[in-house]
Amino acid sequence: MRPLKSRQTLATRLKRAAGLGLLCAGLSPLVLPATANAADPDVPDTIKWTIPFGVGGGTDVWARFFAPWFSDYLPGKPTVMIDNAPGGGSINGANLFAVRARSDGSQWLGTSASTQYPAMLGDPRVRYDYADWKPILASPTGGVVYASPEMGKDADSALKALLKQPVKLAAQSPTGVELPVLIALEMLGVDINPVFGMRSRGEGRLAFERGEANIDFQTTSAYLSNVQPLVDDGKAIPLFSLGVLDDDGNIVRDPTFPDLPTFNEVYRQTRGEAPSGNAYEAYRKFFASGYALQKLVMVPVDTPEPLVETYRQAAREFIKTDQFKEEAAAQLGPYTPIVGETVSRHLRDAMAIKDETRQWLITWLADKFDVHLATR
Secondary structure, three states: OOOOOOOOOHHHHHHHHHHHHHHHOOOOHHHOOHHHHHHOOOOOOEEEEEEOOOOOOHHHHHHHHHHHHHHHHOOOOOEEEEEEOOOHHHHHHHHHHHHHOOOOOOEEEEEOHHHHHHHHHOOOOOOOOHHHEEEEEEEOOOEEEEEOHHHOOOHHHHHHHHOOOOEEEEOOOOOOOOHHHHHHHHHHOOOEEEEOOOOOHHHHHHHHHOOOOOEEEEEHHHHHHHHHHHHHOOOOEEEEEOOEEOOOOOEEOOOOOOOOOEHHHHHHHHHOOOOOHHHHHHHHHHHHHHHHOOEEEEEEOOOOHHHHHHHHHHHHHHHOOHHHHHHHHHHOOOOOOEEOHHHHHHHHHHHOOOHHHHHHHHHHHHHHHOOOOOOO
């Protein structure tokens, strides 16, 4: 989909003309009613949306889906131009945005879990700080952990088998999208033997289908399209979902999988108590930033608040439409985007990791997977 062509609103033209006329007459434009600016903030004619990934990737597809919706619902219908700046797993483009972005509302950034995680892990390549940005919208997702039927005839027996024998998982990276899943399995006491180096979660699923792994994990859209048929054919057993965040930041059952327990429920069932401690704090933080807030639309924090609210209100309006819901279900999965202060609150919580929790994670990654993080 291509962004709609920019055009100024009549109200914006009249406002600018009025200000120019007052200046020419030697009067200050400040005598205009203050409500004029508050009611109709100037939306830039062109918005450059930096996507720190290559063309055709998941975040690029996501942004190109949202761009025309923002264009169509913002005052003046600005051109929303996607600017791909790949490199460093999104770190390079995010670093450039942090240094160069103007706070006049003309520049946005699209981030994903692979932008959030390096900042949380203290990667020395990171030159950006999420405290310097303000979210407009977040796109959540979920995920499901499932096992081979060789582990048991149902979820209960498969979970019991997981605790008695080593299991294999074909994964991309211990610090990538699988990180919360690896922490969850560690907390359950599973002797996990991951094989890293997969180029995608899709490759991990294919390894599972070939019998090279007896446990796997997929995000919701991939699970529904590629794993649910395996479940229907008796070739996979769903164990638990990661869940979703409610408005208060609690992990609750994923409405896409209402019959599946969350990891929290499974932990309580197997351990007899609620999860806690540094391991759980790490799980909760990385789940929130990588799944509940998987992809984010961000602007510099000092962008004028009326303009930020205009962007947020446009999102609120289009996500309520039947057309958006229908198209988003096919493009993004079954989750409703989150807008405004709820995103800000969850993001602040997710990105704030205590030193002791980060140290636990650094030590665990080194001891478990021989991954030694260089931190700043």
